[in-house]
Amino acid sequence: MAAGLLDRLKYGLWHDNPGLVQLLGLCPLLAVTATFVNGLGLGFATLAVLIASNALVSATRRWIQPEIRVPIYVLIIASLVTCIELIFKAFFPDLDRSLGIFIPLIVTNCAIVARAEIFASRNTIGSSVVDGLVMGSGFALLLMAIGAFRELFGQGTLFSRMDMLFGGEPVRGIVLAENGWLLLVLPPGAFFSLALAIAAKNLIDGRRKDSRTAIPRRARTLNR
């Protein structure tokens, strides 16, 4: 069981990462990741919705006729997102203002409905919760990584405005430079950053494969 858990964690965070590999939920991923705290906030909200929606879909899977499953997923996900939105408005009002429309738009995150359809509708509650946890974490970590990257190089800071999550006076975070490469904070920067992240992942995977199989470079090219 423990080994199985570790394997699934590896899948969610790396081999089958919803953002990096399945390329799902790109709209919020690209839109809000201008800073680390935004990535963390939306990642956390998505993770919470995914765990809860997986649990609910799994719990009701025996009663749901296949022909009405999609409207039911939509109902469940939309209600959960509304609850999360209310909770954010009540407890993290500043972060809610900063994320704006992207909290309600979690409803349209395909990663969530995909997990409901692919996994939660066919597995036990416990297993579905684990799935929500690993897949949600994979997505959240990617949001945070891209947020940190864009904030660091685009703005010259890291962890600015963390007060939106943890309260207190507005903070500028770790200031490394007064200015950064502006393009990264603008929308195109989101595409570049995601492309770099995917390229980096493929590079690492390629290296690993090379060292494991050790096929001569020429032979491998020919095989393709």
Added chain:
Amino acid sequence: MTDRPIWKSGVTLAIIAGFCTSLVAFTWQLTADRIEANKKEWLERSLQPALAGLFFDGSVTESMITIPVPHELPGSDAAVIYRVYAAEKPVAALFVVSARDGYAGPIRMLIGIEIDGNITGVRVLQHKETPGLGDRIETVKSDWVLQFDGHSLRDPEAAKWAIKGDGGQFDQLTGASVTPRSIIRAIKETLIWFEANRVSVFAAAAETENSDEEEDN
């Protein structure tokens, strides 16, 4: 799959819809008060910076009046004015107006003016200016918007209410000239309006608080 009658699907859907609705209703019950308090606190908090160094009584948000369009103030939407009192005497007015001609749409801003016409503070509430260039009108990004504190229609004279590049007195923002121009024009127009309407502003009865305005911001 066995052939199930359609009404059974309907019943399942209804039960789940009922469950989901109660979940949302329950969460709303738990959070409604806090959300309302947050909204009010945020509004109150966002008004404070434009009243720097001023002594006043009570809650500013309770003395709100709305000036519907068409009006002579900057902006093509309704302007909001909060009256500020100390010992029941008017000391200042806070204007929420929009600079019409920003680089990317209107710039919603807050302008605090003392009864004698001196600016107590200017803050940008909402804008869509270019990040890194025009967005330095935010106090988090730069101190540019603080340079107006203490100025009035007589200081500097009307012709000097412009950026230095246009022969005026105020600093510009490198790489963004449209944004500062539109903000300075909006401040000047507000000052002129306040001078002309000072008496009537404080004579009007306060409106009961409505939350519609906050939705706009």
